[in-house]
Every structure is written in C-alpha cells, then in structure tokens.
Amino acid sequence: MSVLVVGSIAIDTIRTPTDVKENLLGGSASHAAICASFFTKTQLVGVVGDDFPKKYINLFLSRKIDLAGLKREHGNTFHWDGKYEKDPNKRSTLVTELGVFENFKPDLPQQFRASPFVLLANISPALQLYVLDQIRTPRFVVADTMDLWIKTARPELLKLLRRIDAIVINDSEAKELVNEDNLIHAARLINKLGPKFVIIKKGEHGSILYSKNDIFILPAYPLLKVVDPTGAGDSFLGALVGWLASKKDVSLKNLKTAMVYGTIVASFCCEGFGLDKTSKLNKKMIDHRLTEFKRFTRF
Amino acid sequence: MSVLVVGSIAIDTIRTPTDVKENLLGGSASHAAICASFFTKTQLVGVVGDDFPKKYINLFLSRKIDLAGLKREHGNTFHWDGKYEKDPNKRSTLVTELGVFENFKPDLPQQFRASPFVLLANISPALQLYVLDQIRTPRFVVADTMDLWIKTARPELLKLLRRIDAIVINDSEAKELVNEDNLIHAARLINKLGPKFVIIKKGEHGSILYSKNDIFILPAYPLLKVVDPTGAGDSFLGALVGWLASKKDVSLKNLKTAMVYGTIVASFCCEGFGLDKTSKLNKKMIDHRLTEFKRFTRF
Numbered sequence: 001m002s003v004l005v006v007g008s009i010a011i012d013t014i015r016t017p018t019d020v021k022e023n024l025l026g027g028s029a030s031h032a033a034i035c036a037s038f039f040t041k042t043q044l045v046g047v048v049g050d051d052f053p054k055k056y057i058n059l060f061l062s063r064k065i066d067l068a069g070l071k072r073e074h075g076n077t078f079h080w081d082g083k084y085e086k087d088p089n090k091r092s093t094l095v096t097e098l099g100v101f102e103n104f105k106p107d108l109p110q111q112f113r114a115s116p117f118v119l120l121a122n123i124s125p126a127l128q129l130y131v132l133d134q135i136r137t138p139r140f141v142v143a144d145t146m147d148l149w150i151k152t153a154r155p156e157l158l159k160l161l162r163r164i165d166a167i168v169i170n171d172s173e174a175k176e177l178v179n180e181d182n183l184i185h186a187a188r189l190i191n192k193l194g195p196k197f198v199i200i201k202k203g204e205h206g207s208i209l210y211s212k213n214d215i216f217i218l219p220a221y222p223l224l225k226v227v228d229p230t231g232a233g234d235s236f237l238g239a240l241v242g243w244l245a246s247k248k249d250v251s252l253k254n255l256k257t258a259m260v261y262g263t264i265v266a267s268f269c270c271e272g273f274g275l276d277k278t279s280k281l282n283k284k285m286i287d288h289r290l291t292e293f294k295r296f297t298r299f
Numbered sequence: 300m301s302v303l304v305v306g307s308i309a310i311d312t313i314r315t316p317t318d319v320k321e322n323l324l325g326g327s328a329s330h331a332a333i334c335a336s337f338f339t340k341t342q343l344v345g346v347v348g349d350d351f352p353k354k355y356i357n358l359f360l361s362r363k364i365d366l367a368g369l370k371r372e373h374g375n376t377f378h379w380d381g382k383y384e385k386d387p388n389k390r391s392t393l394v395t396e397l398g399v400f401e402n403f404k405p406d407l408p409q410q411f412r413a414s415p416f417v418l419l420a421n422i423s424p425a426l427q428l429y430v431l432d433q434i435r436t437p438r439f440v441v442a443d444t445m446d447l448w449i450k451t452a453r454p455e456l457l458k459l460l461r462r463i464d465a466i467v468i469n470d471s472e473a474k475e476l477v478n479e480d481n482l483i484h485a486a487r488l489i490n491k492l493g494p495k496f497v498i499i500k501k502g503e504h505g506s507i508l509y510s511k512n513d514i515f516i517l518p519a520y521p522l523l524k525v526v527d528p529t530g531a532g533d534s535f536l537g538a539l540v541g542w543l544a545s546k547k548d549v550s551l552k553n554l555k556t557a558m559v560y561g562t563i564v565a566s567f568c569c570e571g572f573g574l575d576k577t578s579k580l581n582k583k584m585i586d587h588r589l590t591e592f593k594r595f596t597r598f
Contacts, residue, residue: 086480087480088480181385181386181387182522182523182524182525183503184521184522184523185523185524188523202504204482205501205504205505206504206516206518208521214594214595215521215595216595216596216598217505217518217519217521217595217596218518218596218598219505219516219517219518220516222483222507222514222516223481223483224481224483224484224487225481225484226481256598257598259598260598295513296513296514296515296516297515297516297517297596299515299517299555299556299558299559
C-alpha cells in the first residue's frame with residue numbers, strides 16, 4: 001500500500017569540523033519520502049521555493065515518488081544551517097529561514113486523500129492535524145514531533161496524539177513531553193495520551209517500542225564513523241512506515257521488523273552528508289546490512 | 300570453575316531525592332562476588348575494618364563465597380557517600396574515606412593462586428597487576444577500571460591492558476581512554492591496546508562487545524523505576540564472569556550469553572538500594588527475567 005509523507009523540504013548547510021556542505025537536500029519529508037520509497041509507493045506533500053534545484057526534483061522522480069502534492073511557491077525554500085562538533089551528537093543551529101514554508105498549507109490532491117498509510121513528519125501539530133482531517137479512512141497514522149512543539153503547541157500536540165496510531169519521538173523529547181526522567185515510564189505515560197505505539201528514538205543507542213502489552217528494544221547499527229546524522233530520525237521513520245506499508249498487516253511482529261529496517265536505513269543516512277548515501281541505496285545494500293545487524297544482535 | 304574476585308569492599312551511604320540509606324554493603328568486589336556466586340564458586344579478596352558488620356560477613360558466607368582472602372584490619376572500612384538526583388544517571392560523590400583500604404595489599408592465599416577465572420574489579424591498576432602476578436596460570440582475566448585511573452595511573456593501566464583477556468569499561472571512560480568520540484572506534488582502539496575482548500557498559504543503553512572479528516550489541520533490560528544504580532556495573536561484571544566460569548569454554552557465543560546474564564542481574568541491582576535485591580536473587584528469578592528479555596529483544 002502507498003504512504004503519504006508530509007513535512008518540511010529544505011535546503012541545508014551542514015558544517016562539521018572538517019567540512020562545510022551547502023545546498024544539500026534536507027527537511028523531514030525529503031528524508032522520510034526517499035527512505036520510504038525503497039519499500040513502497042510514496043506520495044510527497046510539501047512546499048519549495050523558486051530556488052529549489054531541479055536535480056532534487058529529479059531525485060524524487062527517480063525514486064518514483066508521486067509529486068502531485070509538491071507545491072512550488074514564489075520565494076525561497078526553507079533553509080537550515082547547522083553545525084556539528086567533533087562529537088556528532090552535539091549540534092547547534094546557526095540559521096533557520098522559513099521562506100515559503102512559513103505559509104505552508106498542505107492541501108492534499110484528491111487522489112492522496114485515500115492514502116492508507118500516513119506519515120506526518122516533523123512539522124507543527126496544527127499542520128499535521130490539518131492533513132489528517134483530509135484523509136478519508138487512514139489505516140495507520142504515524143507522527144513525529146520535536147521539542148519546539150512540546151513547548152509552543154502542546155494543546156495541538158495532545159489533540160494529535162489522540163488521533164494517531166504511533167508517535168515517533170526522541171528520548172529527551174519523550175521525557176520532556178510527560179516530565180518524567182525514566183524513559184520506559186515516559187513511554188508508558190505517552191502511550192496513555194493516545195497512541196497505541198510509542199516509538200522512542202535514542203540515536204546511537206537505538207530505539208524502543210512501547211505498547212500496552214509489549215516492549216521492544218533495538219540497538220542502533222554500530223558505525224565506526226558518523227559523517228552527518230542530520231535526517232537520521234526522518235530516515236528511520238520513512239523506512240519504518242514504508243516497509244510496514246509494503247506488508248499490509250500492521251502486526252506487532254511487522255512493526256518490530258519495520259523498526260529494524262528503519263534502523264538499517266538510518267545508519268546509511270549517518271554515513272554521508274544530507275541524502276548522499278540514502279538516495280543511492282538499493283535493496284541489496286539494505287539486506288546485506290540487515291544480515292550483519294542480525295549477527296551483531298543475536299544471542 | 301571458580302572465580303577469584305578482587306576489589307573494594309565498602310560501607311555506602313546512598314542518598315536519593317526520597318531516601319537516605321546508611322551502612323549499606325558496597326564496593327566493587329562485594330557486588331561482583333555476590334553476583335558471580337549465583338553461577339559458580341567464588342573467592343573474595345579484599346579488606347575490611349573493625350566496623351565491618353557481621354551481617355555482611357554472613358551474607359557472603361550464605362552465598363558460599365570463600366573468604367580466605369578477606370583481611371580484617373584495624374581501622375574503618377572504606378566508606379563512600381553518594382547522592383543521586385531525580386534522574387538516577389546523575390550522581391555526585393559527597394564523601395570518600397579510604398580507611399583500611401588505603402593500605403590494601405592483596406596477598407592471595409596459596410589456594411587462590413590456581414584460580415582459572417580472575418575478576419579484577421575496579422581498584423588501581425597497580426593493585427590489579429599485583430594480584431595478577433600471583434596467579435599461576437590464569438585462563439581468563441577480566442578487569443574493570445574507571446576515569447580516576449585513566450587520569451592518574453595511565454602507564455599501569457596500559458600495562459594491565461596488555462595482560463588481560465577482557466576489559467570492562469563504561470562508555471565515557473572508553474572514549475576518554477583513547478581520546479575518541481565514536482564509541483565503536485574507541486572500542487577498536489582499546490582492542491589494539493591488548494585485550495582480546497572490549498566490553499563497554501552504556502548503563503540504561505546496554506553494552507557492547509568488541510573483538511577483532513565481531514561486534515555484539517545488547518540493550519539493557521528495561522526498568523520502569525531505578526531505585527539505586529550503585530554497583531550495577533560491578534553486578535554486570537560479576538554475573539558475566541560467574542556465568543562464563545560455569546561454562547568452562549570461553550567461546551564468543553558463551554561470552555555473549557554471559558553478557559546477557561550480566562545485564563539481567565544488573566537490572567535487579569538497580570531495583571534496590573545497595574545489594575538489597577541482588578543478594579536475594581535466585582536462578583528462577585534470573586531465568587524468568589531472561590525469558591522476558593528475549594521477548595523484548597527478538598525480531
């Protein structure tokens with residue numbers, strides 16, 4: 001089944017101690033859609049400006065991503081400029097220029113409104129709800145969020161949580177959302193706010209799935225070198241939902257396997273700037289790393 | 300086969316936001332020996348003062364731990380007083396009084412010098428080497444260490460690393476030891492310093508085993524509440540070596556399973572103050588949690 005992906009599309013500048021890369025394709029929806037596209041038919045909803053490079057349109061098209069929901073507005077594409085320290089877990093934002101993203105109003109094309117799988121990548125909960133209202137009978141809705149919305153849009157976020165099947169959130173944000181230091185307890189409290197499945201991203205430490213009757217704990221794929229972790233969480237999410245949609249049946253077993261695929265694809269993301277690595281993936285590369293990962297984790 | 304455990308034996312005061320517990324049995328060797336004793340015959344080498352409570356001697360004896368290497372000296376037992384914040388990952392040391400531990404000279408009884416498995420719990424590398432020099436033909440030697448020795452006793456620590464089979468070290472210390480931010484790369488660099496197996500403890504995020512030809516990544520057992528994590532690393536180490544010694548064959552497969560047992564026993568440690576929970580364990584409790592853990596981690 002197809003996946004509808006909505007979120008930000010950005011042009012990123014990424015600075016590391018050894019490199020500065022400009023004009024990279026970035027944004028939550030870009031990463032998620034490209035990574036979902038390895039597993040299922042993907043529809044992208046987003047907005048770009050006049051300056052958005054044709055090569056990135058071609059990249060989406062090369063992955064057979066349906067761009068009927070991609071608007072081009074007059075102005076600049078959302079721009080993010082971030083700097084990583086020697087330890088890539090430490091980053092700071094230098095510049096955020098919203099550009100055309102500031103007035104983004106994701107009106108879905110009619111043919112997108114029947115999408116069974118909906119991936120609400122990280123944008124404001126109000127926009128996520130706006131999209132959700134247009135979907136006729138969603139089978140499975142997953143949303144990502146961030147600390148900004150926990151701080152500035154809590155009522156909308158809580159409303160969203162009651163309407164989605166799964167939330168994907170990083171560990172510090174999960175703790176902040178429910179004001180609880182113990183991560184497992186935080187997951188339990190978020191579960192009570194609505195979503196049947198709470199998926200917590202722990203970066204290099206992997207991820208956790210919490211549901212009322214089960215816990216699943218998954219390490220990350222071990223990397224000897226992290227080049228640029230930007231978008232790793234969105235890649236995880238995109239591959240997760242993409243793989244799940246390819247299976248039709250949203251069982252707990254399938255959700256666990258989907259997290260494994262998300263983990264594998266996210267590891268590739270970290271090995272290159274922007275979408276350098278993930279955009280060049282193929283199933284053989286994914287399956288090879290999956291085999292290694294099983295070996296690394298079996299006991 | 301038997302395990303010789305050498306390290307500190309302490310009387311701890313543990314402060315959490317809700318409790319203050321005094322006169323707790325603590326120290327690296329206490330935790331490690333008790334936890335090893337669930338799996339194999341255990342010999343304890345350490346020193347205590349006049350004030351050391353009889354009930355803790357009885358606790359060691361109840362676990363059939365051989366105390367021929369336990370010295371009682373005139374003076375006070377090593378005392379540690381520590382305070383945890385609401386987030387139990389954050390702690391500070393209020394008091395460290397070495398007492399009789401200051402002049403600890405671990406001379407092994409003759410019958411301990413044939414021990415096949417040697418667990419050098421966290422004490423100075425000089426003392427760890429002093430013990431190792433007395434062991435005739437060790438089959439498998441594991442050492443723990445800490446940031447203090449990395450800073451103040453690096454030459455001795457490097458000498459130790461060349462003589463042991465496995466080092467167990469926490470993540471921040473591993474990075475500090477080889478001045479490398481990437482944990483997997485840090486493990487590789489430590490591996491090159493001597494020990495065939497590098498086991499990195501990541502607390503609530505689990506542990507990693509690195510050897511030249513393999514990586515094994517293991518999450519921690521998920522806990523809804525952490526009461527007191529003091530000694531969890533020593534418990535992990537004790538159970539790990541104890542279980543391994545019970546198997547004779549130190550294969551990579553057995554080492555992985557030993558880490559799983561270490562993980563399970565360490566999780567119990569965190570659920571009570573000091574040795575409250577671990578000292579009351581039995582194989583049924585361990586095996587029950589192991590079954591759960593398999594369910595939580597299988598995909």
